[in-house]
Amino acid sequence: MPHTAATTPGTPILRAEGVCKAFESGRQHTQVLDHLSLAIDPGELTLISGPSGCGKSTLLAVLSGLQKVDSGRVYALGSELGQLDLRALENFRLQHTGFVFQGFNLFPALTALEQVELPLTHMGLSRQEARERARHSLEEVGLSHRVKLRPSELSGGEKQRVAIARALAKEPELLFADEPTSALDAANGQTIIDILHTIARTHGTTVLCVSHDPRLVAHADRVLAMEDGRILSDRRPGAGAPKESSP
Numbered sequence: 001m002p003h004t005a006a007t008t009p010g011t012p013i014l015r016a017e018g019v020c021k022a023f024e025s026g027r028q029h030t031q032v033l034d035h036l037s038l039a040i041d042p043g044e045l046t047l048i049s050g051p052s053g054c055g056k057s058t059l060l061a062v063l064s065g066l067q068k069v070d071s072g073r074v075y076a077l078g079s080e081l082g083q084l085d086l087r088a089l090e091n092f093r094l095q096h097t098g099f100v101f102q103g104f105n106l107f108p109a110l111t112a113l114e115q116v117e118l119p120l121t122h123m124g125l126s127r128q129e130a131r132e133r134a135r136h137s138l139e140e141v142g143l144s145h146r147v148k149l150r151p152s153e154l155s156g157g158e159k160q161r162v163a164i165a166r167a168l169a170k171e172p173e174l175l176f177a178d179e180p181t182s183a184l185d186a187a188n189g190q191t192i193i194d195i196l197h198t199i200a201r202t203h204g205t206t207v208l209c210v211s212h213d214p215r216l217v218a219h220a221d222r223v224l225a226m227e228d229g230r231i232l233s234d235r236r237p238g239a240g241a242p243k244e245s246s247p
């Protein structure tokens, strides 16, 4: 995967051009993404907001190579995802992306440490390297004292922090988070927001976060509002008036 495009200042790390995606179920045709274009700069925390069903999760899925587009193009780290075969796409996701979901997606039988180690060993790290990195990531999210516990023994906020540590330990250029705070109470939600903010700042990770949480806006470099499969507005909190995106 070429890195030159990702590290050149002013070059977007992630770009969608005229992306369309529809779902057919029975006779119903749902146009979820409708000629959507965006460009994301490296190292920024971008918040994607919008009403339920407007296509936010689908957008994350196509930007991360999890789902194919019907038309248009997605470029990530200098590669066009549509040009990659399945194996290359899987490798792209494994090596360069991390995911955090609303429902945590942890394995019930594994300890916090094992959850974080697992993708690292898949990436080809030795057991020792994986263990060291996993411990370090769990420490970064404030869970050094919880590494031996299983999900059933962790609170919701702690589970989400394990999920973030798992994504962070991969040292991905791109971190995708889909409603990471919506299953949490206010205090735990705030902790998760702070951690995502710190990750973008200190690791230079590009964070794309879908959220309805207004507290996240204050921490975001940029807020994209979605509606009807398009970006309706594009603004930078703290940078003056919003910019309406062109159709």
Ligand SMILES: Nc1ncnc2c1ncn2[C@@H]1O[C@H](COP(=O)(O)OP(=O)(O)OP(=O)(O)O)[C@@H](O)[C@H]1O
Binding pocket: 023, 024, 025, 030, 032, 050, 051, 052, 053, 054, 055, 056, 057, 058, 059
């Ligand atoms: N695999 C699928 N098959 C059929 N329809 C789908 C599929 N995935 C999503 N959709 C439809 O696409 C639309 C957008 O879904 P998506 O999950 O992207 O919305 P969302 O903005 O994330 O909503 P929410 O805020 O509720 O999570 C919805 O109408 C949904 O029913």
Ligand SMILES: [Mg+2]
Binding pocket: 056, 057, 058, 178
């Ligand atoms: Mg969703």
